[in-house]
Amino acid sequence: MLRRSTTPRPSTPPAQDPCYPDDLLPELQATLAALADVEFRYEGARDHLQAWEGPEAIKQHLLAQLEGRHQQERRPYVERLAVLQSRMLRLMAFEDICPTA
Numbered sequence: 001m002l003r004r005s006t007t008p009r010p011s012t013p014p015a016q017d018p019c020y021p022d023d024l025l026p027e028l029q030a031t032l033a034a035l036a037d038v039e040f041r042y043e044g045a046r047d048h049l050q051a052w053e054g055p056e057a058i059k060q061h062l063l064a065q066l067e068g069r070h071q072q073e074r075r076p077y078v079e080r081l082a083v084l085q086s087r088m089l090r091l092m093a094f095e096d097i098c099p100t101a
Contacts, residue, residue, distance in 0.1 A: 017055050021091075024084065027084060028081075031077055031084065032081070034077050035078070035081070038070070038073050038077065040075045040091070042073075042074075045064065049062055049066060
């Protein structure tokens with residue numbers, strides 16, 4: 001005869017500790033921190049420039065230059081994050097194929 005457990009089951013499976021190479025998490029954190037610094041500096045400079053009471057045409061020109069520099073400065077970090085994401089996805093796919101018990 002089958003018996004039912006009276007212990008309630010969790011609605012979601014327990015989270016497994018991610019198994020990443022030792023260098024992946026620190027590199028991801030460092031890249032995100034560097035990108036956050038770029039964004040913080042850009043937002044401060046943009047806010048300062050938008051508050052400037054100079055001629056609107058010059059302000060718009062300077063904002064466009066600032067945006068260009070911002071995109072150029074953040075590009076290597078965004079590209080590095082894409083590489084790290086790809087690496088994580090490959091690791092996750094490998095773990096799905098070859099799970100560690």
